[in-house]
Each structure stands twice: as C-alpha cells, then as structure tokens.
Amino acid sequence: MKKGILVSTLFLGASVSLFAAAYKIPEQSLNSMALGAAYVAHTEGADTAYFNPAAMAFMPQKRYVEGGATLAHLPAIDYTLDAQHSGHSKVENIAIPYLHYVGNTIGNWRWGLAVAAPAGLSKRWETPYQKAFAQEFTLKNVEVNPVFSYKFSDRFAVGGGVRLIYSQGKVYSDGSDAGIPLKREMKGDTFAAGYNLALLFKPTNDINLAATYRSKVTLNEKGKANLYFGGAGKQYDASVSIPIPAALNLAISKTWDDRFTLEFDYERTFWSAYKQLDFKYEQPILNPILSQAFDDPLQRQWRDTNTYRIGATVKMDNKLTAMFGFAIDQTPINEKYIGFELPDSDAKIFTMGFRYQANEKLSWGAAFLYDSKKPRSLSQGTVVNNPVLSHGGSFDGGGAMLFTVGVSYEY
DSSP states (O other): OOOOOOTTTTOOOOOOTSSSSTTTOOOOSSHHTTTTOSSSSSSOOOTHHOOOGGGGGGGSOOOOOEEEEEEEEEEOOEEEEEETTTTBBEEEEEEEEEEEEEEEEETEEEEEEEEOOBBBBBEESSHHHHHHHSSSSEEEEEEEEEEHHHHHSSEEEEEEEEEEEEEEEEEOOOOOOTTOOOOEEEEEEEEEEEEEEEEEEEETTTTEEEEEEEEEEEEEEEEEEEETTTTTEEEEEEEEEEEEEEEEEEEEEETTTTTTTEEEEEEEEOOOOOOOOOOEESSSOHHHHHHHHHHHHHEEEOEEEEEEEEEEEEHHHHEEEEEEEEEEEEOOOGGGGOOOTBBBOEEEEEEEEEEEOOSSSSEEEEEEEEEEEEEEEEEEEOOOOOGGGOOEEEEEEOOEEEEEEEEEOOO
C-alpha cells in the first residue's frame, strides 16, 4: 500500500472540476451552468465579476447582484477486476453556493466581487480494498475574488483581481477489512492567494474577443495526521505543498439581432505543475511499514489539458432566455498514476437552462448539467502507485449531474 495524503484531492481550479477534469468546478452561476462555462466573451450579469471582470466596464450604469446554489449529484463509480478486489463508491450529493456583485462605475473604473467554491470533492468507498486507499476524501473550500475593470475605449477594457482561498480537507483510509493492518486519519487546512487577469475587445458591436488568465497558486497545507499500524497509532504534525495550476481561456462570441448569441471557448489548464506529492512530518516515522505506506513521495506527473466549450443563448419574446452548452474535457491523469481517490477520465458535458425576467430589476432561473465520463480500462502492470490497480481492471459510471437555481437583482 502506498502513501495516502491529506490533500491529494485539493485542487482549486482556476475557474480548479470535481465535475470536469481533475477537481475544477468552472460553472459558478446560473448562466455559466446553463452554457457549460462557455461564458467568457459574452457575460451580462453580476457573474461577470467572476468570469471576465474586464467586461464589467461595458455593463450599463447600475449595480448587479446574483446569488444561488448548485446541488451536485455524483453517481457511484464501479471498479471491476475480480470477485475479491472489485468495488463501488458511494453516491454523493453536495451543495455548492455562490454570490456575485458588480458595483457602479467610478470614471473609467469599476469594481466587483465574487464568492465561489471553484473546486470540491467527496469520494467515499465502503468495499474492502478500495477503503484501504480511499475510505473518504472530502474537500470544502471557498474563494473570495475582489476584482476591477478599466475601460480604455468603447472597444477595449482590461480587468483583474486577487484570489483569496481557504481550503479544508480530510482523508481517511482503513485496510482492516482487506487484511491490511494500516489506517490513517488526516485533516488540514490552509489560506492561499493568487491573481486573475482579463481583457475584452469589441471589434464590432456584435463580436466579442476575450482572454482570461488565473495564476498558479501553491497550497501549503498544514494539519494533523493519525497513523495506525496493527491498532497502535501516533499523531504527527504534517504538511504538504500542492500547486493549483494556472489556466488560460480564449473566447469569441457573435450576436445576431440582439437575440441569439453563440460563444466558443478554449481553455488550457497547466496541470503539469503537479509533479509529485510529498507529505512531510515534523517527526520521522520510525516504523518502516508506516513510512513506506504514508511517507514515500508519490509521483503524479500530470499533463496539461485542453477543454473545448460552445454555448448558445436565445432571448425570446416572452421574457424567457434559453441557454444550451456542450464541452469536451480532457483528464490530466496518466494511467500510470491513477488511484481510487480520483479515477478520472475524459468527459463530454451537456448543459441547458433558462432565465425568466420577472420585472425590470428581478430575474430568476434554473440550469442542468450532465457530465458523462468515458469508461477507463487499465493495462496490467501499468499503474505504479497502487498494488490493486497494478493488476488492471476498469472504472465505469461516475460522472455528475448538477442542478443550479439562481436569482439576480439590478438596481
């Protein structure tokens, strides 16, 4: 059994998906959920503060606020090898709130604020051999992102902000049901900071060109680790450094007759910053079996990924706006380093939603996202971090279904 660690799941994506590649959740509002996060070049409401702060410069002179919540439903993941080692994860239901605000202009300047949960995880296994490695991996986090925009002309603006992140996670594993006398209970948290940059160029009144960039952020997690061998345990002060990868978005949108908008978004996530996982303890682990299980560095060697998104917005005559989206999302995880805490694979994402304009100031709506994961077969002898997965097998199921409701107010 190899090392399990507190934050092997702590990735706060730039956007860093529990429901897309790795643990990023780019969809952080009603519109973005309905459009599958193809929502960078053509943003209209308070969530502009999060998805492209430069676009705040072109919004009408008033204040905007939006709040809502997403319920994420994660079906069980099935691992199939043989009668002894096969298993399945628990079904998970997770609530994810969000809040966005855009203030009035001050000359050519404007400011906004986004409060979001851009990543998260709860993965639990009850079957014996899966519990030995990932009985529970849970992540809770929040990001506060104050932003600004500056308008150079009626065609061009820039924006940016500071990402203030708090994350809290835990990981439990218990090998007793599988005849492995090893157990761990780890908890930790951290504060971290980064930045984001954005620009928006309007070559014509109906075309927008946009780019956004979120910086790499290093999470220096610190906490307690209780490690057990044969029922005897000891607590250690523990720490680990985890990179949140940088992410670049390039987007273009075209609007016809102020009614129909089509947007294409290309996202490059620089997951290659995650090379290895090295958990460090204040005191040396003297038991050689515990040391091998929990102290040896784990290679990750993740790959940079591409995500392609397309979204369509249709404004109707009856105060309704309909939205649809589709995305192709790559996983960064090399088969050689896959584990039960993250049996990720490439995905196709389908989304839809609506917004209803109740009156001049108030609107509300709902959205749905379906994340379909590609089944993943493992070649025997390829996986090096897990003695069960080294025998091969396959992962199936999983994915996610997300339901979002949101309310917006302008004044």
